[in-house]
Amino acid sequence: MAISGRQNPSSDARLFKLCPFWSSRNGLLSSNHSEANVQRSSKTVSSVARSLLPPRRRLRLDPSSYLYFPYEPGKQVRTAVRLKNTSKSHVAFKFQTTAPKSCYMRPPGGILAPGESLIATVFKFVEQPENNEKLSDQKHRVKFKIMSLKVKEGVDYVPELFDEQKDLVTVERILRVVFIDPERQSPALEKLRRQLAEADAAVEARKKPPAEAGPRVVAEGLVIDEWKERREKYLARQQVQAVDSV
8 A cells, every 4th residue: 555645756856857946056055155164264263373373573673682771770771772674564663661650762653664774762760779679670670562563655653553553563572671780891781882872873863954955055156146247237237328318
């Protein structure tokens, strides 16, 4: 006895052949769905990979990890750090410190073209050590941070750039303080003196007015002489006309 609810397989096959659009549509939907899953998974993997990889540096710092200050308690001392743009784009940099009341940097920020370098001066007031405070405790208290941001050519530097695009900001380095004895010769002290002398020379160069692009003094003198000659001829003609009128 045949069961009435049972379908003939041959009829299903004939129905499937009559409606091939169903098969192609289902295959297309499944293909699009699988591609979307692959794209989502690839984006997830790439985001995880970016979070695990170290940030790509745009600036090279010298010194790269420490800022060396002469240890002179009760005085304002200074050090220098060189920043060089090693990327292929313009880069804005900004300086921050955990002790803004006793430390500052000149310049505090700016924009470097590809391959351009700049030497900045960092000032710090060295506090007198407290009763049981060690020198190591005082040097680890203050840290300096250099941040970078890729910008377009021609953009003017303003500190707000780092707030508007904070997701694209890279922390280049966190520099720690190291005090050195100014009375004791050392490679670190010699290098510090060279960098400070270079920083002072750069400041003096920025103070000089730019060279004038106008005509040279000789050209200006020729123009003045020609004007005098024309004026003398004009006055001579005026005198002749006055005599003739009399």
